[in-house]
Amino acid sequence: xxxxxxxxxxxxxxxLGEIGVTHAMKIIGExxxxxxxxxxxxxxxxxxxxxxxxxxxxxxxxxxxxxxLLSWEDVSFVIPATAASYAVGTLGAKFLLRETVNRTRWLGxxxxxxxxxxVWMGR
Amino acid sequence: MTAHKTLQPKTVGMxxxxxxxxxxxxxxxxxxxxxxxxxxxxxxxVFLPFLVQVLTNGTVWLGISFLIVCFISYMLLLSWADxxxxxxxxxxxxxxxxxxxxxxxxxxVTPLRWAGVSCICLGVVLVGLTPPSTTTAHxxxxxxxx
Numbered sequence: 001x002x003x004x005x006x007x008x009x010x011x012x013x014x015x016l017g018e019i020g021v022t023h024a025m026k027i028i029g030e031x032x033x034x035x036x037x038x039x040x041x042x043x044x045x046x047x048x049x050x051x052x053x054x055x056x057x058x059x060x061x062x063x064x065x066x067x068x069l070l071s072w073e074d075v076s077f078v079i080p081a082t083a084a085s086y087a088v089g090t091l092g093a094k095f096l097l098r099e100t101v102n103r104t105r106w107l108g109x110x111x112x113x114x115x116x117x118x119v120w121m122g123r
Numbered sequence: 124m125t126a127h128k129t130l131q132p133k134t135v136g137m138x139x140x141x142x143x144x145x146x147x148x149x150x151x152x153x154x155x156x157x158x159x160x161x162x163x164x165x166x167x168x169v170f171l172p173f174l175v176q177v178l179t180n181g182t183v184w185l186g187i188s189f190l191i192v193c194f195i196s197y198m199l200l201l202s203w204a205d206x207x208x209x210x211x212x213x214x215x216x217x218x219x220x221x222x223x224x225x226x227x228x229x230x231x232v233t234p235l236r237w238a239g240v241s242c243i244c245l246g247v248v249l250v251g252l253t254p255p256s257t258t259t260a261h262x263x264x265x266x267x268x269x
Contacts, residue, residue, distance in 0.1 A: 002165075021198065022206050030203040039195065046198065059194075066152070067177055068170075071162040075153035076224035076232050080217045083243045086210075086250055105253040111246030115239045122235030 003073060006065050011085040013062035015092075020055025027051070073123070080119040086112045137200045138212055145193035146219035150227055151186030157228075158182060211251025214244050 024046055031042050046052045069078045090109045093099040101109075159176045163169055177183050200209055217240050224230040 022201055025198055025201040028202060031199050034199070039199070042199070042202070043195070064174075067156055067174075068162045068165065070153045070156040071160065071173075074224065074230045075149055075228065076221035076230045076236065078153075079149055079220040080236070080240050080243055083214075083217055083247065086247060090250070102253055105250050108246045108249030108251075108253070111242050111249060113246075115242030115244075115246055118239030118242060119236050120239075122233040122237075122239060 003069065006069050007078075007081050007084065010062045010065040010069065010082055011088050013058045013065065014082070015085045015089050017055045017058030017062060020051045020058065022055075024049040024052035024055060077119060077123050081116055083112055083119075084116045087116070134200065134204055137196050138209075141193050141196040141200060142213065142215050142219060144189045144196065145213075145216055146223055148186045148189030148193055149216075149220050150223045151182055151189060153186075153224070154228060155180045155183030155186055207251055207254075211247045214247035214251075217243050217247075 027049055028042060028045055031038070033039075047056075066078070087109045090101055090105060094101045156177060159173065159180060162173050197209070197213075221230075221232045221236065221240055225232050
């Protein structure tokens with residue numbers, strides 16, 4: 001039960017966190033130089049975005065949940081089980097954001113869900 | 124990622140760095156946390172000492188370092204590549220982690236778990252094949268680059 005609760009929390013926090021980070025990086029724009037100073041500059045600019053802080057905080061919370069999960073379960077179980085985020089993200093897009101989800105995406109989500117169920121059964 | 128553009132070497136390199144650093148980080152994190160033991164309760168008097176032990180463990184910090192490299196490469200990759208490309212491509216982690224867990228941590232990965240991992244990868248690829256925007260009818264909205 002606790003594993004299910006923590007995986008659910010991890011999935012929600014990490015999915016929302018990734019959305020925040022993605023949004024912040026799109027605001028920053030494409031990175032062209034990989035010199036350390038340029039990368040530090042990008043990181044500095046990214047962390048001046050509220051979206052980055054929101055995303056970062058949620059990802060930090062998901063990290064703590066991951067630590068707890070890894071103390072209980074095999075990593076080869078925990079990481080595939082977190083793929084449930086694809087299903088949760090799509091359900092959220094459909095029912096909260098009212099996005100149109102086409103058949104291919106539903107099939108993909110179904111496969112991911114079956115996969116997570118198989119990983120769960122193979123625990 | 125669109126069909127009319129070839130995959131740039133910097134995208135492949137950054138993606139490889141992200142996948143290898145992320146998988147290695149997860150393995151090291153697991154190894155470090157397992158050295159400490161199981162978190163029995165989610166109450167502050169149990170969790171805080173556990174967190175202190177975790178954050179003073181060298182293997183955990185090595186894992187965190189790899190995960191920071193993964194996070195930075197993920198951030199950089201997202202600055203030019205579409206999320207709809209990065210998302211399915213990152214599904215390779217679901218294969219890499221069980222493989223590394225089997226080799227490095229001697230974890231027993233059951234055939235059912237492998238079947239699940241295969242299903243997940245196939246599903247993520249299918250999700251990635253769909254256009255990023257399905258709400259608006261503008262064909263330009265699906266155009267991206269990687």
